[in-house]
Amino acid sequence: MSWEAAVELAVQRAGFWLIHLNRVAALVLVALVSLLFFCRMALLRLSRGRLAGRVAGYPPLPRLDGMLLLSGGLLAVSGYWALKPDEAFYRTVGGAAFAENDFRRAITFYEPLVHWGSRTPDVYHQLGRSYLALGRCRPALSVLDRAFALPGGESADARVLSAVGHECVGDVPRALSDLERALALSRVPEQQEAIRAHAEGLRRRFPRPGA
């Protein structure tokens, strides 16, 4: 890599990380403030019996309940946003790791997105590929099944991946059915040819009993 390209990459990475950390810091701080306020209101509310008569300025019960509800709601919303992975960031970093064949690292970034219910089929496909590359066939199948349930999540490529996964766990009939589905989805003659060859190879290696 030339030094100009290295400088360009370094500048882009520095900016990218700065933006991400800035966003995370703001979201985490909002959640922290909400948590502290909620704990304080909860403590005051729970100690009502001991404090209400003794301490001047103890808030009236409806006001205290209102603040408790408000802080609880704020905590739920801000906590969700603070914990939810930054999809653009995770996808970019996961994609970079995947492009470098660093599948373990790719999985660490794609997995949280899938756990938080990403609606982007590519995330599921890349995670499935990463699992398969590391020989983890069952998690790959589970992720691909979730991808197929998403709008636009079923493609010829993804079905071929699923076939590889089923072959890996020894479920040849499911692998063949995936390949048939992939053939139906594919619009590229070269890909259709490759899928047919794959299916034929499978049938030869695992002939049906009595066939």
Added chain:
Amino acid sequence: MTAPWPRRIPRLRLGEYLALAWLVAAGLLFLAAGRWEPRIGGEVGRGYFPFLQVFLLIVSVSLLRLALLGVGKLAATWRLVAGGDAAAAEGALGFSEEARLLRQIGGFVRDCAPLYLILFVYPTSDLLIDALQGTRLVDDWLIRADLALFGGHWTVWAERFVSPLLTELLSLCYFLHIVIPPLIVLAVGLVGPRALFVETIEGFVLISLLGVSLYVVFPAVGPYQALAHLYTRDLAGGVLQEVNRVVIEATRVPRDAFPSLHVGISALLLVYAFRAGRWLGLLVLPPIVGNWLATVYLRYHYTIDLVAGFLLAAAVYELVRRWTRRFPEVSPSPPA
């Protein structure tokens, strides 16, 4: 009796009116062209603008103060529950400090709101030029104006000074233009009266809007491309020139030569920096002057662009000053 309808219109500040007016106009145009969503989505996704990042950082610092206050309050509440005295009760049950901090954050966010809106303006100029001007460029006019007014091209004349060290130094100054305006606005906010902070933001918003409008009216790519055939020497810089090139290419729009907002914005903010404190003005003066020189040396602008930038800065300064005097009720008063 209800107030007559004009009095029910919320009283906005100059910058807020301007930013909203531009957003509505640009939004309607993009909606008509069917290009609103991808463009705005892209700009929100980029989010690298220094202003946005700096102000997010400031909000985070205020939130940190709020969190530290929250820890203290929680500890006081715990002491009160454990049988503490009146001091603990005051700490646990009082909300005035939180309210004050929250008001501070809210006020700051409102003061900066035009800046957030204006972030969309600069990149939209490219689409507006496409929509209104197509591929038309006015570089020829600007070149002719330079020849008529200044007898030649300063960017070509400046070739005699080209050296790797100077290229690096002026690249740094040009690059710092991205960093220095947010820092000046921040410093004015920290050390100056709030009224001056708001005036600074209004000035920044107005000059950005007028500058970008002029980009749309006079689209030009600048001497770096239009006069390329006249240059005989390479600028021969190093890492700093490369960093500057990468950052400027990533953040600029392609037809942003006339007027030079590098000159206009920095000149305007320099005045506000001096008003906030002489030391602040003197501190930012060298990189700002370097930035002015860099616009010519690095071949980004024609001489006429610089003149237009300075004139624009002077006009905006006067306009904002008059506006804030005319409508003092919408600008916060200086603290007593």
